[in-house]
Amino acid sequence: MSTEARKPPTQIALKIRRVLGGKTGWNGIAVQFVFAAVLGWIAYEIVSNARANLENQHIAAGFGFLRNNAGFDVNQTLISYTGSDTFLRVFVVGLLNTLVVSVVGIFFATVIGFIVALCRLSPNWLLSRIGELYVEIIRNLPLLFQILFWYLAVLAALPNPRQSISLFGLAFVSNRGLVIPRPIGESGFEAFVVVLALGIVASLALRVHARRALFQRGQVIRIWPYVLGLLFGLPLVTMLIFGLPFSFELPQLKGFNFAGGSRIIPEFVALTLALSTYTASFIAEIVRAGILSVHSGQMEAGSSLGLSRGTTLRLIVVPQAMRVIVPPLTNQYLNLTKNSSLAVAIGYPDLVSVFAGTSLSQTGQAIEIIAMTMGVYLLISLLTSAVMSVYGWRVSRSLGA
Amino acid sequence: MSDITSSSFVRQDLLNERPAPVKTTGFIGLVRTRLFNSPTNILLTIVGALLLWFTIIPSVKFLMVDAVWTGHDRTACLTETAGFAVGACWPYIQAKLPQLIYGFYPEAERWRVNLTLVLAAVLLLPLLIPRLPSKGLNAGLFFFAFPVVAFFLLYGGGITGFGLSWTAGLLQLFDDSIIGAGRAVLALSKSSAIGPLLWVAGNLIVLVGTAIYWLIFPLTWLRDQLQGTGQSVWADFAITAAIVSLIAFVLGGGVRTGGRALTSSIATFVAIAIVIKLMGLDHGGLPVVSTNLWGGLLVTLVVSVTGIVTSLPIGIALALGRRSTIPLIRIFSIAFIEFWRGVPLITVLFFATYMLPLFLPGNFTIDGLVRALIGIALFTGAYQAENVRGGLAAIPRGQGEAAAALGLSWWKTTSLIVLPQALRHVIPNLVNSFISLFKDTSLVSIVALFDLLGSLRASFSDPKWSTPSTAFTGFAFAGIIYFIFCFGMSRYSLFVEHRLNAHRRN
CATH class of the missing domain: 1.20.5 (Single alpha-helices involved in coiled-coils or other helix-helix interfaces)
Structure with missing residues (x-):
């Protein structure tokens, strides 16, 4: 019982x-x-x-105004746009401009940031001091100050197009912006792109295969010659068969301005310069902290196992440092994207400038326009933080296993 | 047995002196070990030296050697008149200095700005030195008394009532809004499908509003009586002081232990009375200087200090709300924090400038500077909340549990045990937020306020001083000011961090 x-x-x-x-x-x-x-x-x-x-104030609430004609021009557009297009198209144009300046800025900020971090970590005393000087000066000046400095002082002091500074006869710098050669698609373009895409996909697949072989069977496969061949050899061969993928149209001085080539407006140059140098100083500190966070015993343990210095760095130090670096680095990328809204101060046509600036003053639809603008940035940052929490979950899972 | 000296193992003569080891300390050692110890390093040193040569030398030349130091207008800074390639044009800064610091603040009233700055420095410096005593009083003065005094000093104007009148006015506003809402619901009930339900709800709200009206009637009646007398401010002040001191006395423990609370309350009111008398607030105060005349460094400092003072309480409240177990409050805090942290400050300023006036009653205009301040306070508050939350998470659970075991309420546990420790933990992070706030104040120049950067930009357009080097000179000057403030704050945060980690050093 x-x-x-x-x-x-x-x-x-x-x-x-x-x-x-x-x-x-x-x-x-x-x-x-x-x-x-x-x-x-x-x-x-x-x-x-x-x-x-x-x-x-006789303002009709609602999003009906988006179908009205905007009636103003925008001086940098990635998609075709004229003054007779709608406010919705203005919104898209501004959003694309924001994204372009953010992506370009993120690229340069990462490059400069890593270089400065390496300088700061360098055993060379002078170089590490220079890195420190860069970080301290740039970090302690407001971003808007730097944007205005580049735009109002440096770029305005450049000569006019007729006396512009020539970079090897290919690009020209003047106070009207930067003029660079424009690529024009030729007959071999489609084949080139297709082969390049195929090469990239194949290299990725190769890498996945090699890692699986390493982790499951302990087999080391050397893949870099194949990857090199896929990424560079194959496109070169297609170029030989189908002809050049594109040619460049060189800018030429005609009268008071340049003909041909593509012009990058000075606002874009100033904004990119300021954003990337400013964010780079924060990235440099993040990278430095990440590398210093890996215990020096890890390096010693690697060499005691007979790994070379490069292999130890690549397989042991960098992966551990990346775990520390990636979350704040994404945060900085997000900051750069949000800071690109300072474009409104110098008139670069980004989302805030053309939509929350010009469109708002023309229509007076403050609530709808500001809500849409804020919504875009909010969406970007929420998406990024969602991705980051997935990353954090994966890292903690791999640490727990 | 032979003598020990004859043993062949013992050396007869002295060893030669070995050369001194290579010096690894001092300047020579530094050069040898960290600059020229390998071919790569030599190359890197040369690259670094070239880099410095092409940046430092031209800057120094521009700022000092080639600079023009005296003059009355742009002709002094032109290459033709000076006879050499002109660098910085310092007379331009000299001429524009009042504008860069005070904006268009009337010249006769500038002593008020100077006095405010001196007061701020006198209150802030002892707060920053950890060794000095009575931090509580000092912080109270800086965070509560100083902003009020600074407002009446900078803006001017006087007061017509005191605590009693303000409370009565506020309650009346609240009551009016409730009755208005009730009337709106009643009006809606006539044309709605759920008319009877709305009718009941509307009548209920109106009833509540009427009840509140009679509840606050003694207050409003007293206020109306006071307005009739000649000395309304002082009568109101006396009544408020009496009521607040009585409440403090009772809450402090009555006859047994309330004496301390009573004396500190009376001391506070005496101090307030002295300030009111000194500044003549009871009969008009100082002449009003409208905020659209403010500018330059004054606006930068006003915006950043207000941001610092207001964002901290907002941040603490939001951080506590985010850790609360009450679902609605936690969800609201999370949504609020994530919203403000997800949008750029410039859209927040646009929101404050264009959207906020739409949300307020039509007859209620709100000053441009105040709008920007509200936006910045909300924005920074959300960031401070995350900092404070980090500090709260660092406090071991045992602290709160021990307090609960001693029978302390949630409020006492939080304010006496958890928060003081948490805030001390995150001082460096808070200071770092203040640095970014100080830098971000430059954004108010985009919404038509003339802070330091805005005034600088405005001064560029003056034809009297337009030379090729004007822009560079202006940026050099403003840059030095920004750098001094931000660098000073960042060094202070490092100092505090070092002090906090003293027990971890070995």
């Missing part, structure tokens, strides 16, 4: 209390009611005031 353990009584009231009010129980529920009432009251005040104010 056995007695089974009795089930604990189901305390439904307790559970409900816990879910609704947290640890504090009924008190918590009461606090929530008061809080909700206050929030509701504030929301009511905001909505009723906004409605009254909009009525007074």
Whole structure:
């Protein structure tokens, strides 16, 4: 005869209390009611005031204005745009300009940041001091100050197009911007692109295969000659068969300005310069902290196992440093994207400048336009933080295993 | 047995002196070990030296050697008149200095700005030196008393009432809004499908509003009586002081232990009375200087100090809310923090400038500077919340549990046990946020406020001083000011961090 353990009584009231009010129980529920009432009251005040104010100013609420004609020009567009296009298209044009300046800025910021970090870590005393000087000066000056410095002082001091500085006769720097050769697609273009894409995919597949072989069977496969061949050899061969993929149209001085080539507007140059040098100083500190965070015993252990210095760095130090570096690095990329909104100060046509600036002053639809602009940035940062939390979860899982 | 000296193992003569080891300390040692110890390093040293040569030398030449130091207008800074390639044009800074520091603040009133800056320095410096005593009083003065005094000094104007009138006015506003909402619901009920339900709800809200009206009636009546007398400020002040001191006395423990609370409350009110009398707030105060005349470094400092003072309480409240177990409060705090952290500051300023006025009642205009301040306070508050949260997470659970075991309430546990430790942990992070706040204040120049950078930009367009080197000179000057402030703060944060980690050093 056995007695089974009795089930604990189901305390439904307790559970409900816990879910609704947290640890504090009924008190918590009461606090929530008061809080909700206050929030509701504030929301009511905001909505009723906004409605009254909009009525007074004769502004129709809603997103109907997006279909109206914008009627102003934008001096850098990635997609075709004229003054007779809609405000929705202005929004897309501005968004694309923001993305372009962010991507270019992120690329240069990463390159400069890693170089400065290596300088700071260098055993050479002079070089590490120079790295420190760079970081301290750039980090302690406001970004807007630097943007205006490049735009109003440095770029404005450049000569006019007729006396522009020539870079090997290919590109020209003047106060009207940077003129570079424009690539023009030729007959071999499609084949070149297809082969290049194939090469990239094949190299990635090769790498996955090699890693699987290493982790599962302990077999080391040397893949770099094949990767090199796939990425450079194959496109070269296609070029020989199908002809050149593209040729360059060189800019030429005609009268007071350049004909041919593509012009990069000075606002873009100033913004990219300031954003990338400013963010680079933060990236340099992050990279340096990441590399210093790997215990020196790791390097010693690697060499005691007979690994060369390069292999130890590549297989032991860098992967561990990357775990520390990547989250704050993404944060800096996000910061750079958000900071690109300072473009409005120098008139680079980014999202804030053309949409929250010009479009807002033309239509007066403050609520809709600012909500849309904020929504874009919010979406970008929420997506990034979602990706980062997946990354953090994977790192903690690999550490736990 | 032979003598020990004859043993062949013992050396007869002295060894030759070995050469001194290679010096590895001092300047020579540094040069030898860290600059020229290998071919790569020699190459890197040369590259570095060239880099310095092409940046430092031209800068020094521009700022000092080729600079023009005296003059009255642009002609002094032109190459034709000076006779050499002109570097920095310092007379331009000299001429524009008042504008860069005070903006268009009237010249006769500038002593008020100077006095405020001196007051700030006198209160802030002892707060920053850890060894000095009475941090609580000092912090109270800087964070609560100073902002109010600074407002009346910089803006001017006086007061017509005191605590009692303000409370009555605020409560009346709140009550009016409730009754208004009730009336709106009642009006809606006539044309709605759920009319009866809305009718009941509307009447209920109006009833609550009326009840509150009668509840606060004594206050409003007293205020109206006070407005009638000639000395409304002082009468109001006396009544407020009496009420607050009585409450402090009772809450402090009554006759048994309330004496301390009573004396400190009376001392506070005496100090307030002295300030009111000194600045003549009861009869108009100083002449009003409208904020659109403010500019330059003044605006930069006002915005950053206000941001610092207001963002910290917002941040603490949000951080506590985010750690709360009450679901609605936690969800609200998370949403609030993530929203403000996810958008750029410039869109926040646009929001504050263009959207905020739409949310306020039509007859209520709000100053441009105040709008920017609200935006910056919310934005920085969200960042400070994350800093404070880090500090709260660093406090071991045992601290809170021990406090609970001693029978302390949640409020006492938080304010006496957890928060003081948490805040001390995160001082370096808070200071770093203040640095970025100080740098971010330059963004207000985009929404038409003339801070240091905005005034500088405005001064470039003055034809009297337009020379090729004007822009570079202006940026050099503003850059030096920004750098001094930010670098000073970052060194201070390092110093505090070092002090906090003293027990971890070996």
